[in-house]
Amino acid sequence: xxxxxxxxxxxxxxxxxxxxxxxxxxxxxxxxxxxxxxxxxxxxxxxxxxxxxxxxxxxxxxxxxxxxxxxxxxxxxxxxxxxxxxxxxxxxxxxxxxxxxxxxxxxxxxxxxxxxxxxxxxxxxxxxxxxxxxxxxxxxxxxxxxxxxxxxxxxxxxxxxxxxxxxxxxxxxxxxxxxxxxxxxxxxxxxxxxxxxxxxxxxxxxxxxxxxxxxxxxxxxxxxxxxxxxxxxxxxxxxxxxxxxxxxxxxxxxxxxxxxxxxxxxxxxxxxxxxxxxxxxxxxxxxxxxxxx
Numbered sequence: 524x525x526x527x528x529x530x531x532x533x534x535x536x537x538x539x540x541x542x543x544x545x546x547x548x549x550x551x552x553x554x555x556x557x558x559x560x561x562x563x564x565x566x567x568x569x570x571x572x573x574x575x576x577x578x579x580x581x582x583x584x585x586x587x588x589x590x591x592x593x594x595x596x597x598x599x600x601x602x603x604x605x606x607x608x609x610x611x612x613x614x615x616x617x618x619x620x621x622x623x624x625x626x627x628x629x630x631x632x633x634x635x636x637x638x639x640x641x642x643x644x645x646x647x648x649x650x651x652x653x654x655x656x657x658x659x660x661x662x663x664x665x666x667x668x669x670x671x672x673x674x675x676x677x678x679x680x681x682x683x684x685x686x687x688x689x690x691x692x693x694x695x696x697x698x699x700x701x702x703x704x705x706x707x708x709x710x711x712x713x714x715x716x717x718x719x720x721x722x723x724x725x726x727x728x729x730x731x732x733x734x735x736x737x738x739x740x741x742x743x744x745x746x747x748x749x750x751x752x753x754x755x756x757x758x759x760x761x762x763x764x765x766x767x768x769x770x771x772x773x774x775x776x777x778x779x780x781x782x783x784x785x786x787x788x789x790x791x792x793x794x795x796x797x798x799x800x801x802x803x804x805x806x807x808x809x810x811x812x813x814x815x816x
Contacts, residue, residue, distance in 0.1 A: 527766035528581055531773060535577025538776045542571040545784045552793040558639035559623075562616045563783050563790075565643050569608035569650075570776035576602040577773060592664055596657045599675055603684075604654025609776060611646050613742065614691055616783065621698045624705045656680070670758040672765045678757050685754040688746065695742070699735055738782060745775035 545567040549555050580598045587594055619639075623630045663670035663677045671681035749768040756764070784790050 524585055525766075527763070527770070528584065530770060531577050531766075532581035534770065534773050534777065535574040535581070538574030538773065539571050539578065540574075541777060541780050542567040542574065545780050545790070546571065548784075548790055548793045548797065551797075555789060555793065556636065558634050558636055559616075559619060560789075561636065561639050561643060562612060562619055563787070565647070566609060566612035566616065566779055566783060569605050569612050570779055572601065573605035573609055573773070573776045576605050593658075596662060596664075596675060599657045599662075599673075600654040602654075603657065603676070604650050606776075607653045608647060608650040609779070610688060610691060610746075611650060613779070614695055615642070615646060617695045617698045617702075621702050621705075624702060667758070672753055672756050672758060672760060674758060681753050685750045688750045692743070692747065692750075696739060699739055703735055741778055741782065742775065745771050745778070 546564060549560055549564045549567070576598065579601060583591070583594045583598045619634070622634065657675055661677065661680050662675040664675050669677045669679075671678040673681050673684075676684070749772040752764065752768050785794070
């Protein structure tokens, strides 16, 4: 048994457990029913399935005897669908944050829960379609020379996935830059209207920039190296390169709940109430502002 596969399986188990906690909090807290929390739930569900996919892939590779091509393709399809849904959910959260600032006056009337549910459902259907591609014949089981580093995905299909991912990341980066500009402009307007001292405005803006850097930096460090490598490499490259880049990419699903869920004040309150039945007196109840990004 490869130590790398054991590490991926252990990471998948941790990812599944952490995101299951997020889903449980969202499901059992009636106040967390806003469109924003639906998108966070979509991200948690995608990462939960990604974790289960890593565990399933380990089981298919080492525990299933004799090996089954259908099981291998199904495990690969689950991973493709889950990670596609995770990236698309991150993009949806980015778009939602942008619209909440760009259309601040009409956002709550236009972005209803029903509209968000429809968009999330459409996104998941698209990602499930991507996951079905290996089972529909888009695989290299009959021609090993056509395999990419993402066996049983072919080199051509892996290149398409990598380019699509890089384009989505570029779109996310552009949206977050626009968010940062809008948030900075809002902070300036609030400071003028309420005659805040300059240091308060600077502190709020710095917090927004640090959040922006955390989101984009984590996503880029986890996924960009693996995406570029899968674009240029093939199955003849040493497996250790693939494992060493795939492991950080899967860890992004371990970090997502910390960035998008556990840092949210409403989810923090629900966790405190679920764990100890109270909210600490030191808990900050300051509402988030546009400058917080």
